[in-house]
Amino acid sequence: MTRKATAILMTCVLGAGATLVLAEELFVKDYAIEIREGRGSTYPVVGIAEKGSHLTVLERKGKFLKVQAEGLVGWVNGGSMSDKKPANSIQDVKNPATADVSTGAAVRGLDPLTAEYGKNKGYSTAAFDQMVNNTKAIKPAEWEAFTKEGKVGPDKP
Amino acid sequence: MKVKNWTKQVVILPAVTLVAGLSLFVGCASDGSSPITLGSIGEVVGGQWGAGMKGTQALINSETMGEKDENPIGESVGVAVTAQYGLADNAQLQKYVNLVGLTVVTGSPRDGKNWSFGVVNSAEINAFSGPNGYVMITRGAIEQMKDESELAGVLAHEIAHVCLQHGLNAVKNSQRGKALGEFAAAADAERGQLFKAAADVSVDAITKTGYDQPSEFAADNAGIDYVIEAGYDPHGLVNFLKRIEPKAKAGGGLSTHPGIDQRITKLEAKIAGKGNVGGATLAARFATWTKAK
Numbered sequence: 001m002t003r004k005a006t007a008i009l010m011t012c013v014l015g016a017g018a019t020l021v022l023a024e025e026l027f028v029k030d031y032a033i034e035i036r037e038g039r040g041s042t043y044p045v046v047g048i049a050e051k052g053s054h055l056t057v058l059e060r061k062g063k064f065l066k067v068q069a070e071g072l073v074g075w076v077n078g079g080s081m082s083d084k085k086p087a088n089s090i091q092d093v094k095n096p097a098t099a100d101v102s103t104g105a106a107v108r109g110l111d112p113l114t115a116e117y118g119k120n121k122g123y124s125t126a127a128f129d130q131m132v133n134n135t136k137a138i139k140p141a142e143w144e145a146f147t148k149e150g151k152v153g154p155d156k157p
Numbered sequence: 158m159k160v161k162n163w164t165k166q167v168v169i170l171p172a173v174t175l176v177a178g179l180s181l182f183v184g185c186a187s188d189g190s191s192p193i194t195l196g197s198i199g200e201v202v203g204g205q206w207g208a209g210m211k212g213t214q215a216l217i218n219s220e221t222m223g224e225k226d227e228n229p230i231g232e233s234v235g236v237a238v239t240a241q242y243g244l245a246d247n248a249q250l251q252k253y254v255n256l257v258g259l260t261v262v263t264g265s266p267r268d269g270k271n272w273s274f275g276v277v278n279s280a281e282i283n284a285f286s287g288p289n290g291y292v293m294i295t296r297g298a299i300e301q302m303k304d305e306s307e308l309a310g311v312l313a314h315e316i317a318h319v320c321l322q323h324g325l326n327a328v329k330n331s332q333r334g335k336a337l338g339e340f341a342a343a344a345d346a347e348r349g350q351l352f353k354a355a356a357d358v359s360v361d362a363i364t365k366t367g368y369d370q371p372s373e374f375a376a377d378n379a380g381i382d383y384v385i386e387a388g389y390d391p392h393g394l395v396n397f398l399k400r401i402e403p404k405a406k407a408g409g410g411l412s413t414h415p416g417i418d419q420r421i422t423k424l425e426a427k428i429a430g431k432g433n434v435g436g437a438t439l440a441a442r443f444a445t446w447t448k449a450k
Contacts, residue, residue, distance in 0.1 A: 031227075034270060041272045042259055064269060077269040114232035123240035130244055131235065131275035131293070134251045138259070146256045150305070152437050153260040156388025 024057040026065070026081040035074035039064040040154075042143045047072040052085055228271075231288030235273075238285055238293055242277035245296045250276050253446035257305060258292060258312045264386030265313075265379075267320045274312065282401050286315035288324060299447060301401055305439035309387065310394025313380035321379060323372040370419075377420055381427050390436035391428045395421055 032050045036043040039061060049055060049069060055076070059066035065078045110118075110125055118125040147153035244251065258274035272290040280297040287293075292315045294308075302308055318324065368376075381391045402417045428434070 036269060039269065040259070041262055041269055063266075075269065077267070079266050080270075111229040111232055113229040114236060117229075117233045118236045118240070121237070121240075123236055125236050125240070127239035127242075127244045128232065128236045131239055131251075131291075132273045134248075134275065135255050135259075135273040138252065138255055143256055143259055147260055147263075150260075150388075150437055150439050150442060152309075152388040152439075153263040156437070 025054045026057060026067075026083055027085045028053045028055065028076075028080060029082040029086045030080045033076050033080045035067065035069075035072055035076055037074055038140055039075045040140070040143075042138055042140045043075070046074045049076070051088065054085075055081070227288040231291045234285070234287035235275075235291040235293065238287075239275065239277060242279045242295070245276040245278045247276070250296075250299070250447060254294060254299075254308070254312070257308050258316070261309050261313045261316055261383055261387050261389070264383035264388075265316050265320050267316070272316075282404060284311050284315050286318045286324075288319075290319055292316065292319070302397055302443065302447075303400075303440060304393065305443040306384070306390040306393025306437060307397040308393075308443065309384050309389040310380065310391070310397060313383040313387075314376050314394065316383060317376040317379035318368070318372070321372070321375055323368050323376065374420070374423055377424055378427055381424065381431070385431060385434055385436065388436050390438045391424075391431065391434065393438065395424050395428070398424070 028049045028051050030051060032048050034045045035047040035049055036045055047070075049067075053069060055065075055067035055069045057065050058068055058073070060078070063078050064075045065081060066073070066075050110129065115125065117123075144154075147155045151157055254276050255274045259272060262268050262272055267290070270290060272292070275291075275293045276299065277293050277295055279295040280300075281295050282298045282301055284294040284298055285292070292312060294311060294315075298311060299308065302311075377394070380394065384391050384393065398417050398421050402421075405417050
């Protein structure tokens with residue numbers, strides 16, 4: 001094998017290796033995780049990946065991974081991912097945009113079981129709904145300004 | 158792997174990670190003015206559940222059942238607590254607690270997952286954490302605080318209970334939890350029944366026995382790590398506990414909860430082990446937000 005051929009082969013091998021790294025796939029090890037628009041709980045949920053789903057890693061930033069699956073792109077907590085497929089996998093990725101409102105609301109809406117519970121107990125769920133909506137109403141930019149002002153969270157010294 | 162249309166899903170829930178139960182941050186620290194006691198919370202949450210919920214998905218085993226049912230159990234805890242107390246009628250305060258809570262979360266291993274924070278309208282000094290990231294603190298607790306690091310410290314303790322899955326562990330370790338595992342293993346078990354049982358086990362395990370002392374200490378320990386990671390002064394929680402200690406002692410409390418004295422001692426040792434680091438206290442910001450209406 002000539003030097004040139006060896007170099008080409010090495011390039012191919014290294015290139016393939018680089019491709020493999022970029023195309024790293026990890027499995028969701030938690031029951032289900034939220035895929036968000038950004039890195040953190042303040043960002044909107046763009047999808048749900050269930051246990052056993054394999055997500056393609058596009059980028060790493062600290063404890064967060066930018067992932068892609070089924071046309072969804074977003075960020076997940078890397079601690080919820082594993083390089084081994086977990087037992088009792090469910091293996092689906094759900095896109096709330098395609099979901100029916102009544103069931104798709106389970107992305108963050110009140111679970112039917114919870115609603116039934118409240119009904120049976122005679123409890124209004126309004127206060128709890130308001131609490132959840134209060135959190136949802138916080139815009140990422142607003143929270144980022146808050147942490148920057150206080151030099152806390154991602155803006156700590 | 159395929160994308161499922163949610164309209165065709167059979168009761169698959171978007172629970173995020175395993176955390177179950179209701180925790181009391183300062184369960185023995187009531188000032189007596191609360192309209193609801195620990196026992197009544199148990200009654201509230203642990204009652205009869207609707208028999209009409211009939212899921213068709215066979216539940217696999219006690220482990221996955223807990224995972225699936227974590228979110229509705231957490232929501233139900235949240236519904237019970239907020240329905241009893243009501244939310245504090247202060248939009249700015251609600252927003253502030255969410256902003257601080259979400260900041261503390263960045264120091265936890267559960268950043269990026271479901272969280273919701275609320276202030277309930279009670280004069281009691283207390284805080285609660287339900288499954289899947291639902292954290293509630295009383296108006297009375299916030300009224301005892303002097304700065305943002307104290308609020309961060311209390312929220313971090315509750316966040317730690319969620320992250321460390323103390324509630325679920327309490328359920329699994331209970332006798333009823335073991336029985337539930339057998340029930341859940343049965344083929345064609347109805348999900349509604351299992352959920353009812355899970356909720357009852359969860360509430361019973363926590364409200365009758367409470368978290369054990371190692372769990373409470375562990376939540377304190379992890380909470381300190383979270384606030385330091387998030388840039389807050391870890392002494393905030395200690396300062397708060399010292400301030401409410403007289404009221405806590407006067408109010409009595411659960412024998413299963415460690416005394417505040419012990420907690421303070423352990424917290425101070427933990428912080429010393431961290432080199433007595435400081436951090437943001439943000440007293441002025443705390444005053445501004447908590448006084449705003």
